[in-house]
Amino acid sequence: DVKVTQSSRYLVKRTGEKVFLECVQDMDHENMFWYRQDPGLGLRLIYFSYDVKMKEKGDIPEGYSVSREKKERFSLILESASTNQTSMYLCASSPSGAGGSYEQYFGPGTRLTVT
Amino acid sequence: AQSVTQLGSHVSVSEGALVLLRCNYSSSVPPYLFWYVQYPNQGLQLLLKYTSAATLVKGINGFEAEFKKSETSFHLTKPSAHMSDAAEYFCAVSFYGGSQGNLIFGKGTKLSVKP
Numbered sequence: 001d002v003k004v005t006q007s008s009r010y011l012v013k014r015t016g017e018k019v020f021l022e023c024v025q026d027m028d029h030e031n032m033f034w035y036r037q038d039p040g041l042g043l044r045l046i047y048f049s050y051d052v053k054m055k056e057k058g059d060i061p062e063g064y065s066v067s068r069e070k071k072e073r074f075s076l077i078l079e080s081a082s083t084n085q086t087s088m089y090l091c092a093s094s095p096s097g098a099g100g101s102y103e104q105y106f107g108p109g110t111r112l113t114v115t
Numbered sequence: 116a117q118s119v120t121q122l123g124s125h126v127s128v129s130e131g132a133l134v135l136l137r138c139n140y141s142s143s144v145p146p147y148l149f150w151y152v153q154y155p156n157q158g159l160q161l162l163l164k165y166t167s168a169a170t171l172v173k174g175i176n177g178f179e180a181e182f183k184k185s186e187t188s189f190h191l192t193k194p195s196a197h198m199s200d201a202a203e204y205f206c207a208v209s210f211y212g213g214s215q216g217n218l219i220f221g222k223g224t225k226l227s228v229k230p
Contacts, residue, residue, distance in 0.1 A: 004158070033217075040124065042205065042222035043159075090158055102147055102209040104218055106158035 003027070004107035006091050012113045019078040021110050023091030030096040032074035033104065034058075034066065037088040049074055050096060081114045088112075117142045119208050121221035129229045134178075134193040136224050138206030141187065148189040149207040149218065150180055159205060165189060176200070201228045 007022035025032065031050055035043040035058075045058030047066040055066050063085060067075045074093075078085055088111050092104040122137040140146055147166050151159040163174025170182040176199075180191045189206060203225045207218040 009156075040222065043220040045217070048217065092159075102218060103149065103161060103164055104159075106151075106160070108158045109156070111156070 004091055004093055004105050006089075006107040006110050008110050009108060010111050010113075012115065013078075013081050014115055015082060017078075017081050017114075019081050019112065019114075021076040021078075021089055021091075021112070023074045023076070023093075023107055024072055025074075025093040025105070026072065027093065027095070027105070028071065029093040029105075030071070031094045031104075032068065033092040033094075034064075034074065034076045035090045035092065036060070037090055037109075043090065046076065081112075083114050086112060086114045117146070117208055117219050119206050119219050119221040121204075121206050121224050123224055124222065125225050125227065127227040127229060128196045130198055131195050134191070134196045134200065134226065136191040136204050136206075136226065138180075138189045138191065138221060139187055140189060140206075140208045142208060147209040148180075148182060149209070150174065150178070150189075150191050151205045151207065151220075152176075153203045153205065153223075155202075162191070162204070196226075196228045198228050198230065201226055 004025045033048045034046045044060050049055045049068045065077045090109045091107040094104045118141040120139045149164045150162040152162050153159045163172045165172050165182045173179045178193045203223045205223045206221040209218045
């Protein structure tokens, strides 16, 4: 089974702190994604990566950065956390290649509260 | 541009009743379509997917969905609701034939099941 793990299920940080959210997948997937989920807004894509050291902005990248130094690991960084970044953060991975169905596999999520 | 619309942010049914969750998509190319389920404080789990084979797709937990090109719809159904079906459901579409694995998600429909 594909497994996507996230470093924390619940996290409480203070305004202005630098926050790292880690995601690891064990299926050698090329693609990895970070979403945030807020009530009534569904999932919104923050950043994604198609390969090691590659990253692309999603729909809401402001206030976030990412790092992908190894294929299995994709980190989301909040440079200076703010209260409007309180949210559920979901990581996902998928295989790439023509003919793929692009099914994404999700981690359990990190519920981040910024106070 | 591709988009996904889920009609109804909340749907309530009685236990044993039919479940119908609506999803319409907009796509200029043949899509791949997905339904995901999210239980409270968990990540998303794939229920079923359409990848241009059979138009009636069967998934896990007794759910199925029918791809109707003429109606640009991919509604999710289950003949008899169970209390354990209470969750949030997301419809998603991806780009067919591309090399990248982005999904576009609907805003979600929260299903309540009354005893």
